[in-house]
Amino acid sequence: MTDITLSTNSNAVITPVVRHLKPYISSIVHHELSFNQVIPNLIILSNTQADCPTPHLLLNWVDLDAVSPTFAAFLQGKPSKLTAILEEIEAYCTHLERAASTLTQVFLPLFILHPRWGLNTSETISGALCPKEIIDTANSLLLNKYKQSSTITLINLSPLLHDDFFNPKLWYSAKLAYSNQIFKGVAERISAFLLNQAGKEKKAIILDLDDTLWGGILGDAGKENLVLGPSSPKGEAYQDFQKCLYRLKERGIILALCSKNEEAIALEAINSHDHMILSENDFSAWRINWDDKATNIKEIAKELNLGLQSLIFLDDNPSERDRVASALPEVLVPDLPKDPMKYVSTLSSLDVFNFSTSSGEDQQRTQLYKEEKKRQESAQILSIDEWLHSLEMKIYLAPLKASNEARFIQLMNKTNQMNLTTRRETSASLKNWLNNGRREMWGLSLEDKFGKSGLVAGLGFEQSKETLNITDFFVSCRVFNKGVEECLLHLLTLRARDANASTITATYIPTQKNSPCYDKFKMLWNEKKPFAFELPIEKYSTLPKHISSFTIEVDNDA
Structure with missing residues (x-):
């Protein structure tokens, strides 16, 4: 401008x-x-x-x-x-x-x-x-x-x-x-x-899915447990937000999706959930994967032949908003309120659309955009490493204990996607499992420049001779690919050295939802045979460079 x-x-x-x-x-x-x-x-x-x-x-x-x-x-x-x-x-x-x-x-x-x-x-x-x-x-x-x-x-x-x-x-x-x-x-x-x-009004809205178009994490809760529809106040608010978006689409505003999810599962939920207002046909483009959202948004802009200055990105996650705002400053990234009941008023207050054209032009707007000449490339995207470093991430690790047990078990039992075995436990059964002196459970908590995220990952393992075998490895989808997985492996390296173990092993148990965990393990580990992984203890002897601090807490509740 x-x-x-x-x-x-x-x-x-x-x-x-x-x-x-x-x-x-x-x-x-x-x-x-x-x-x-x-x-x-x-x-x-x-x-x-x-x-x-x-x-x-x-x-x-x-x-x-x-x-x-x-x-x-x-x-x-x-x-x-x-x-x-x-x-x-x-x-x-x-x-x-x-x-x-x-x-x-x-x-x-x-x-x-x-x-x-x-x-x-x-x-x-x-x-x-x-x-x-x-x-x-x-x-x-x-x-x-x-x-x-x-x-x-x-x-x-x-x-x-x-x-x-x-x-x-x-x-x-x-x-x-x-x-x-x-x-x-x-x-x-x-x-x-x-x-x-200046004639550079916003022309497209790119939307997250989980806790943005509906309440809840699709990969963990499942379609049937999403918060959407008139059965709850927040469910009704999400539905009204979709109605507002649909009205904008009818007036010529392009809608697109950028979500960290499994594409097939997400599209199935969009097309079959009883209370969805928007359908797959209402979105002109989407990137539903586990890749960097800034990169995905730039690809969507290319696909639609739109300049980045024409885009709005709506996401409930402040970390993802920061990534996109810092990497693509031309994209408008409003701060969505924590309460979805305020989503409609927030969107309505954004006076960024020009509805002066006729309704006929509005209905053809998507096609007209595709016929436009490509806009000039915007400034280069910041690297993932630079963005991760800017988050100022602090990692805290603590053994399973009374003060973190409730959250640990909750996360263990509800995490589906980044979960090695999807083992489910109660407080009593987990304590009984830990009675064996060669077994340990650890929780990982995260803090960054946006605040404390609390316990976001868990790890369980047992020692057999010179081997540490992972029994549980689960990470909240909100922190995928931010180095949390590598931090858990670093802890394993330290524990293996303390136990004089030379090898760390893991066995992946496939489910309908945990393929992201398998993909991540294939990237980080050596797959000796199908679903069986081995990790030399020296591989993760150092932390990811973007982690600003790494604290292992003592085994007590003091």
């Missing part, structure tokens, strides 16, 4: 939004106007003749108390009248419109009832005034004035807000009134407007 000049006017620090705009805009000249001088800044802008070779934008992001002295007095419990507040907003709008006349575009977030005020939304202060009613009335005034404006674009913050969007420590120490997720969301809305203006 072309270079721009961006001025910011606020009663709080909003500069982080500039950082989130940079992936969409090649160069930004940023002018941070005087802090908490909202009206004076607008007066200065209105008296400045625009003489800028690049578009000059204004992000005017203010709270109501910064433009209405009467509302500020109301917050202190002083007598106040709604009519006086509205008169002050009208005066503020006059200054805003004068400034807008000298600028290319003004972006105006609507007012919110901010937690820093410490108000209950429905309590009445100073007579009969209610905070929520004041904010709603103020926003109605702005909507009536500017919903059809060509120079002032309103931004609704409500879909971006979540329970912890305000951090009091950041407010009092740095005057940051919003979380990073809010700044990113506002940047996405600004960039969406600019893309539409």
